[in-house]
Amino acid sequence: MSLSQAQQRAVRRTGQDVCVVAGPGSGKTLVLVERFAWLVEQGTSPLRILAITFTEKAAFEIKRRLVERFASDPDARRQIERAYVSTLHAFCLRLLKENALAAGLDPRFELLDEREQTAELNRALRQSLDELYARRPRELRDLLESWRREKPEQDILAAFEALRLSGKPIANWRDENPPEGAFQKLIAAVREMRGASPPPTTEAQARRLAELDSWLRSAPEGPVTRRHFDFLKDFACNKKGLKEGHPIHDRLDDIRGPKMDDARAELVAAYYAPQRETLIRAVERFDEIYRNNKREAARLDFSDLEEQAIALLRSNAELRRTTQENFEAVLMDELQDTNPLQWELMDLVRRPGRFFAVGDINQSIFGFRHAEPGVFERFRERVARQGEVDCLSENYRSRAEVLGAVDRVCEGMAGIASNPLEARRRFTRSGAAVEVVGATAETVPDAERIEARWIARRIRDLHAQIAIEDRNLGPRPARFRDFAVLVRNSASVGPLEPALAEFGVPYLLARGKTFFEEPEVTDLVAVLRAIENPLDEIAFAAVARSPLFGLSDEALLRFKLDHKDPEEFAELRALLDEVRPWKDELPPDRLLGRVLDERGYEDSLQPAARANIDKLLALLRDWHASRPSALREWLDQLEGLRAEHEEPSAPANDSPDAVSVMTIHAAKGLEFPVVFLAAMHKGVDARKSSLLYRPGRGLGMRWRDPFKDQGIPDAIHLTNSLEVSDKERCEADRLLYVAMTRAEERLLLSFSYKREEHPKAWPEQVLAGLGLDFQEITISEAPDAPELEQAETERSTAEAEPVARPEVSRYEATASVTAIAQFAECPRRYYLERYLGLEALRPRFHEEEEIPEDRTAGELSASELGTMVHEILAGTFAGAPAPEARDLASRFDASELGRRAAGAVRIEREWDFVHAVEDIVLRGQIDLWFEEEDGRTVLIDYKTDRDESRIGHYALQLRLYAAAIEKMTGRSPSEAWLFFLRSGRAAPVQVQDATAWVARFKEAQDRQSFPLETGAHCRACPFFRGRCPAVL
Structure with missing residues (x-):
């Protein structure tokens, strides 16, 4: 698509920061993409352009268009695939991962998702209030009585979020001094009104003046008490018997309205000052607990990403300079949706004259996410003072009559800036x-x-x-x-x-943010409750009446009157009794999967309802994978999220x-x-x-x-x-x-x-x-x-025309390379350990005498040693390493591969990746890969094992790593090596396609078929002679 003159001017403007006011339908995304492309054509490397969007979907769309734009230039296309086109949070994550030690973070930190964050916030807040009640019960009772909120948690969390996004500490709340003098101003205004009143000519006038005199004489002094509120309540003066022009008639509305409100507001703040201090202390403790919990778990939330990135760039001048120099240009989409904290971050990243921002203040509608349209307006005004602002008012979307209606309806509105389309x-x-x-x-x-x-x-x-x-x-x-x-x-x-x-x-x-209220979700949560507690009659009745069983109200009534199970309940009881023994053994999504498969619940549901079931199963699966817990804990967490967290319903498959x-x-x-x-x-x-x-x-x-x-x-x-x-x-x-x-x-x-x-x-x-x-x-x-x-x-009758859709998939949506390799070696072990999340019934070594002879008390375990060696080789280990770990790491540095890595033109250590294969999102971490001057790419995986006979097992991992490198860089590694650190031996691995194993992995889960593969590896398996029936 060719650019208009206005679009072309914006794309090619130089010598200043660029502000593009892009009205609806004006080609905003096109302009941003063309600006990126123009910079590349002018000689700027795509890897030196930072493009920030506000959604992953927008980032994907921009990168997709750029890849299409440079389809005929393979080198540029490959660089664009690796370019910094991402959300602001993704950029912060990358910055902090690359500089974790400088930021004071655990290099292995992970992100809390929105649901996990809500759960952790609620947990920390409850702990803070519980502690306050245990130590100062009277203070907490006084606070709650004076506040009169049955559930204050939601209001506290909203204020806490707003405070964090402002970048201010909680202690600032103590320094805030509300306006003073309103009470005395009220008295002065009444006294002035009384003084301006002429002598009374009627009995009504005389009464009004006497009431004012009495009220003024009773004014309390000193610290605020209940008497002050009594005093305001006793102000009974009215206009009865007074005519327009009389000072009382003309001034009374202002006194009884704004001035009385201001005085009451001042008094209530002073009266409840101790309770306010109690609240601030509770929130400070809540913040401390929340931060400590995240630190101990090496987790960050989304606000932390911004806070930590800003703190890192503020405190580290060298890193700030390097970051700014790394980017020849910074592009930002939807600037009107930025908050002040995000703007501060962009200020630290960009260089003067290298910033290109697109936005439209008239489309700023995300105030509930703390977006501040004033950020965009101030940037526009600054650019206007220093150069030119590019306004795109041509609309390539709508009929002229539609745009005419928009202009006529919105003209003169307080929230709309003039920009006729x-x-x-x-x-x-x-x-x-x-x-x-x-x-x-x-x-x-x-x-x-x-x-x-x-x-x-x-x-x-x-x-x-x-x-x-x-x-x-x-x-x-x-x-x-x-x-x-x-x-x-x-x-x-x-x-x-x-x-x-x-x-x-x-x-x-x-439907919006009503996920936990959707009928199909409440049905399945009721199933879990009935499984957890056989005495929960409410949950049992909910399951019975749901489409899962569809029992009649008459059957339920007979049950209530006779206290005997009608015949219709037998099937329900049998199914619940069948799965209940597994409630703390199987993950909750597997429990529900058993019920869904048995009852065919989804067959009659529409796409939106099926999508919600998929989402619930995925949530439960992810929660259990991150922190295995008993079913009771998951039910408590679901209830907390339902009460406190607005969760969007799942999108249905497109009709x-x-x-x-x-x-x-x-x-x-x-x-x-x-x-x-x-x-x-x-x-x-x-x-x-x-x-x-x-x-x-x-x-x-x-x-x-x-x-x-x-x-x-x-x-x-x-x-x-x-x-x-x-x-x-x-x-x-x-x-x-x-x-x-x-x-x-x-x-x-x-x-x-x-x-x-x-x-x-x-x-x-x-x-x-x-x-x-x-x-x-x-x-x-x-x-x-x-x-x-x-x-x-x-x-x-459907929300959309029904379309062909397979049964709900029971396979893991994401899988690690290690999981695929474990599956390839023994599907049964994978099933028990990773798919079901079960623990071994026996420890790997039963008694002290079975501990390997070369392991003594106080020595590092094999796992601990391996982690330390990898951190040394990655340059992320802090502190004094164990001598054995240092020696093992030095063997690689001294090897031929180590010398080649030291001379590489590009080197990546502990390289995390995520990419899709056969509908599975494959994730992993590559120990080391590097590029040499001649363009050869070398892949290396370190092993601290004594046993070097498992090369075949490890080869599959390397081949999947090679596929990830090819996906991300466009080139497959030229060489792949296993490096055994104990012997210093490098074993070559032939690079070939291994994605067929991912297809087998998915198929096994769909079929629920995990055959047993016996062999020497069984002796090291934690399930051998336990849950696994293998016999050697």
């Missing part, structure tokens, strides 16, 4: 491009049902009537996948599902032809020929957390009124709440803008309202901008559903 894509005119409908009825729910049915009917009509102007194919008949229904939040979807089903409209529903139903946030970055923006009357929850932290203002709290069971915000909370409300209103403007600009050809806007009560916000803004009134667009009757053919009726 110019339509550059040409369409054949066909019908109205923009439609607006308001559904009304006696109640809002009835109106919402009318609106939903109108949407379903309109989709069917347009699907049958219009042609879509495909960019590649030209005009073609409309498909259901050309349509999208966007909503502000997932709670608005309810009326749409039955309406779409009734009208025979297939759809895919992105060949279905309407997309999703939130506006999920639609960001997407486009559809026909867009319905539904339920515009739905707002967001305006309630504010009881804890509100804002950088520069501090932590505000809403406390309990000492006299009433209601909340009073302190001064900081009051200010923060106003600021947050302003930001939310501006973001709501941008959310409407993003929703409307997703449409290519047609935009249909709808809302519902109770008769005679016109809705505000978006409906009002849309109607005003388009010059419409309610009478013109109102409907009050639901359209009739068409009579559908049987096949169409069956299809419409």
Whole structure:
């Protein structure tokens, strides 16, 4: 695709930092890709360009386009495949991995995923509160009583997250001083009002003045007590008997409103100062526990990546200089979604005049993730002062009539910066491009049902009537996948599902963050609960009524009345009894797999439900692999995540032809020929957390009124709440803008309202901008559903048209090279040790006399020695190594291979890799590989074994390592060697394709076939003469 003049100017601009304001549909990704390509064409190595995106999907898309762009240049393509095109977190991870010791981190640190982080945060917070209760129970009770929050954990965690992203320590909360003097200002204002009042001329006036005099005389002094709140409560002055122009009449609203609120906020902060200090101490202890737990486990969370990377670059001037010099150019996508901490990191990485950023403040809609649009605005202003800002206003997506509607509706909105869009894509005119409908009825729910049915009917009509102007194919008949229904939040979807089903409209529903509430997930969690506890009648009844068994309410009632199992329960009891003995032996996903296979539960489910089951099984599998635990612990963790963690439902497999139903946030970055923006009357929850932290203002709290069971915000909370409300209103403007600009050809806007009560916000803004009134667009009757053919009726009841899909796979989605090698040597050992996660019934060595003769007390074990030697050779070992480990490492350095490695032009040690083979994500760590001046690549794997007879076993590992190097670099190693450190012997390994073993590995798991392979290796197996029946 050729570039427009504006795009070309942005791509080729030099001599300054570049700020590209890229409106929707303006080719933002194209410009970023072309900037990268242009830099390469100008002689910049792809390996010296850092491109930062905010999602892995975006990074993949950018790299894919670049690889296509340089398809005819193999060298450039290979470098691009290794280039730094990644998310900000991935860049931080790479930086910290490469400089772990300088950052004070364990080089083997791993990342907590979002679910693990939520679980660890909750665990640390509970421990902190438990400790406080054990040591100072009165203080904790006082805090909870004054706070009046049944479950304060969620508010604490939200404030803690906001504080971390600001880069400030918790101790700063103590230094924050709220505004003072509001109480005295209130008294002064009342005194001034009283003094300005003329002598009374009526009895009512006399009473007002007497009330004021009495109130002023009773003003308390000294430290804040309950008497101060009594004093404010006793202010009873009103306007009765007073006319406009009288000082009391004219000033009373201000006194009873803002001034009284400010005074109350000041008093409540002083009154509850001890409780605030208790909270700060508890959060400091929580932070300490959380950090210690992560340190001991060598784990980091995503915020740590940013914090640690910033701290490393701040404190290490040499590394900061080297990092900046390594990158000739830094490119950043979606700058409007950056927070201040991320911006600080980019400031430390980039050089002046080498930064290229793309963004659009009008599309900043992720405030709930702490994105700060002001970051982009300040960068734009700075570039404007020093050079030129590139504005891309040409829109290559939408019909001119759609863009005209966007401009008219959004013009003048507080959250929208002026950037009129110019339509550059040409369409054949066909019908109205923009439609607006308001559904009304006696109640809002009835109106919402009318609106939903109108949407379903309109989709069917347009699907049958219009042609879509495909960019590649030209005009073609409309498909259901050309349509999208966007909503502000997932709670608005309810009326749409039955309406779409009734009208025979297939759809895919992105439900949002409700994974743990999905019926299929709650069904399977109930199965685990029933397995764990045979006395849990609630779980048993849930399983019985679920589609797993489908028992009737009558059967359950008989069970409740007779306390005897009806015949229908026998099968359920039998299955639970069969799997229960294995509940602490098998991982929980295997327990569920047994039940699913037995009952055929998934056969009748739709794609979205099946995807959720796959996701639950994968979650349980990953958790168990990282930290094997009893089933009871997994159930507790699931309950904690359900209560505290918003988890998105799994995406279903794509349907060949279905309407997309999703939130506006999920639609960001997407486009559809026909867009319905539904339920515009739905707002967001305006309630504010009881804890509100804002950088520069501090932590505000809403406390309990000492006299009433209601909340009073302190001064900081009051200010923060106003600021947050302003930001939310501006973001709501941008959310409407993003929703409307997703449409290519047609935009249909709808809302519902109770008769005679016109809705505000978006409906009002849309109607005003388009010059419409309610009478013109109102409907009050639901359209009739068409009579559908049987096949169409069956299809419409699904969230998407059912597609052929295999049974849920029971194979591991990821596997290490070591696991594949172990499987190749003995599938049965792999099955017992890695697949089922079982421990040996006997130790490897039973008694002290069976310990090998050359191992004495205090010596390193073989595993410990091997780890130390590898760390010495990788240059990551800290401290004084054991003499034996030092000697073994020196044998490689002194060998011919060691000398060749020392002279290599590129060398990689402890090289981690991940790549896909046969639908398995293969991961591993290569001890050493290097490139020599002549281009030869050499692969080496160290072994500390005394037994050198297992070359065949290790050869498979090297061949899989070789495949990974070829995948990542484009070239297969020229040589592969096993280096036995004890003898100093190097054994060559022929490099050949070994991926067939990955296929066999996957097939064995699908078939659940793990045959026993007996041989000499059995004697070293921990399951020999235990769980394994092998006989030698």
